Amino acid sequence: MKPTIYDVAREAGVSIATVSKVLNKSGRISIKTREKVGRIMEELNYQPSMVASALTNRRTGTIGLMIPDIANPFFAETARGIEDYAQEQGSDLIVCSTDRSDEKAARYISLLLRKRVDGLIIASHPGNPELIRGLVADHVPLVLFSADIRSLESHSVTVDDYKGGYQATEYLLALGHRRLGIISDNLPGSKLRVEGFLDALKAEGIACDNPANMIHTSATLENGRTAAAEMLNQAADIRPTAIFACNDLLAIGVLKEARSAGLSIPRDLSVVGFDNTVLAEICHPTLTSIAQPLREMTEQAMILLNESISNPASPKRKIMLMPELVIRHSTGPVPR
Template sequence: MKPTIYDVAQAAGVSIATVSKVINGTGRISEKTRNHVLSVMDQLKYQPSMVASALTGKSTFTIGLTIPDLANPFFAEIARAVEDRGHEYGFNVFICSTDNDPEREIRYYSLLTQKRVDGIIVATRIQNDQFLKKLISQNIPIALITNEMPTLAVDTVMVDDFLGGYQAGNYLAELGHRHIAIIAEDLVNKSNLERIRGCKQAMMAAAVEFDDRLLAVGEFTVQSGKEAMLRLLELDDRPSAVFACNDLLAIGAIQAARERGLHMPHDLSVIGFDNTVLATIIDPPLTTIGQPIQEIGRQAIDLLVQEIKGEKSLKQRVVLLPELVVRSSCMPKEPIEIP
């Protein structure tokens, strides 16, 4: 049987109230007594019940994080940043990978509420705002990452997607490219729409006309980027450059170009978005729009913990700036020769 708080009190020769104060860090207890009780807890391998703490109105020091895919380097780095920052505050983080499945997402939210988490960080595409509204009505602090829902009273941490798209389009235009394609994850996600809009705006400012046939849409995978690029390469007037709305799509585009016998970046310039670790190990190293991933995770935890502790009442919208990271996957426009 697992030891109980009563076992700890009896073994330590103190009252249950004293053990409770040690566990919760409350009340006046001498350092000697505190250390003695902690030593007994360690000997008995006693673990306080987080659920019991929640039922008495105390913090469980746990936070939930929902992400679409832990295998995706961007979200893996987000999860690591959130977890590291959470540990600095003394919080454990439950990471839930939803695979963008609405039913799975709801099951995770239900599980997290059953576990009495102190708050939830949502880094998934918002597919059920009604359920999030229900969580908010239950006074569960919520923070959004990389998403924005103006209808929800929650803290939001995101990057300026429009600016990032503009930086990508402007860079390719400055290199002399006039036939620029865009590969996007989908046309529902607001982040994607803003990146596309920013790229088009930069092209317009550089007097570069955008051909709607050069917009290819897929999923958030390398394979989807590859398939989209292969479709673009079938066009009579092939693009000389591609802006992919995330690094996975950009890597897929590079793979497709190589499969068609193109030499990178001489025959095709590719720029991504995110600046994940994959951008540094692909050949050629990927020029990309860097998101401050670590800062996104830190800011989200900071805002959530402040709300959990009652240190703020107003919701905040934090917009961080992206940065063009130049590597070797882009070069000035030269004629394309395809076998």
């Protein structure tokens, strides 16, 4: 059996209150007893139970992270960022992969609530926002990450998706491209990225009238290939010379499909991704991508979460950070 505070107290010849006080460096304890108790704790290899202290404290020191899938590099990198900041303050992270299923999300939320986590970071809000709405109503400290729910009075940290879409498009236009394709996914920010894309085109007076050049799908490499195949199968004077994919995985699918169609990138086709995950460096050619400032985002998220934990009624803030275009080798001037 693990030693308890009683064991330590007995061995040290003091009361458990005293032990507790040296543990928490609270109250007045003489140097002498402090050292003695400390020594005994070492000897017994005493590990104070956080589950017991959490019961009185109302602080478990764990935070829950809800994401679609930890195996997805973007979210793995997110998790790492959050984990680092959490660890600095002595907390840790329960990761919950929801696969964007409302049912799984609900199960996990309930579990986290019962575990009395101090707070939640939600990088995967379910299709059904009611779940989150309930949490907010119950004053559960939480921050929405990477995707906001506008109508909800909650903290959030996002990247300016609209701006990102705009930037990517502007860049392609500057390279001379005029027939652009876009592949969007069903993740929450995607819609805004598409809007940015369309507005950037409109600003140049270009219409995106070919529906075959706008494809909506879910974020897998395979879907990226399929979508690309569809676009590239059009006549050479109709098909896009550049494709903006709303995430890196889709973009890499495009790369692959283009290559197997005999196109050379970026000579025959330019491709821009989104998220700037490690994958962008790994594929070939390396992928031009819109970067989310992940490290900054996770830091802000933790700051907001801490605020919310220490004062659940604190005014909510929505922080939107700027994306950044990272140019690599998948983009080039329009073929003449």
